Amino acid sequence: MTTTNRNITGIIFNIQKFSVNDGPGIRTTVFLNGCPLRCKWCANPESQLIQTQILWDQKKCINCHHCIETCPKNAMKIIDKSIKINHSLCSGCKKCVYECPKNALSAQGEQKSVEEVLKIVLQDQAFYEESGGGLTLSGGELLLQPEFSRELLLAAKEEGIHTCCETTGFATEETFDHVMEYVDYILFDMK
Ligand code: SF4
Ligand code: SF4
Numbered sequence: 402m403t404t405t406n407r408n409i410t411g412i413i414f415n416i417q418k419f420s421v422n423d424g425p426g427i428r429t430t431v432f433l434n435g436c437p438l439r440c441k442w443c444a445n446p447e448s449q450l451i452q453t454q455i456l457w458d459q460k461k462c463i464n465c466h467h468c469i470e471t472c473p474k475n476a477m478k479i480i481d482k483s484i485k486i487n488h489s490l491c492s493g494c495k496k497c498v499y500e501c502p503k504n505a506l507s508a509q510g511e512q513k514s515v516e517e518v519l520k521i522v523l524q525d526q527a528f529y530e531e532s533g534g535g536l537t538l539s540g541g542e543l544l545l546q547p548e549f550s551r552e553l554l555l556a557a558k559e560e561g562i563h564t565c566c567e568t569t570g571f572a573t574e575e576t577f578d579h580v581m582e583y584v585d586y587i588l589f590d591m592k
Pocket of ligand 1: 455471472473474475476477486490491492493494495496497498
């Protein structure tokens, strides 16, 4: 087993503790941003982009336009009385979120290192040992962040934690094999 690069970062959508439906035992499920598919039934469509995504809550918005004036990338516009964010321009700086006086904007997806994620996963190690649980990587599609996924899985194995992945398998064979080398249990989502 090689040593991990625990400084490598990924975009994390959510970390859910005490998951009991994402593999055996009690688990911590790490949801990654980014999916190449656009299934109509997607449970987390806001996780599909592989970047921090800014969400707008129309009900809270008072149309003050502070966010638009603040954005350093000119990524926000008003179209038909709605705030629209051009995610190809957005850098994910969150200045608009901090500037909004009504909390009408929020950010989904946060950059975290393997070390930072592992620290959270390790908090529940006693529950994994007791229940036969561990870490589950999910998404989005974890294969879209192959280096981060592999390093996190390897780091978990180095700490003696059981690893599981939820995947559609949407990647090349090389990428799939590269990521799955340190996976104990695969939940394969056939599309
Ligand atoms: S996160 Fe930054 S770049 Fe993106 S829309 Fe907000 S202010 Fe603009
Ligand atoms: S800063 Fe907040 S309240 Fe003002 S226009 Fe932007 S989203 Fe709406």
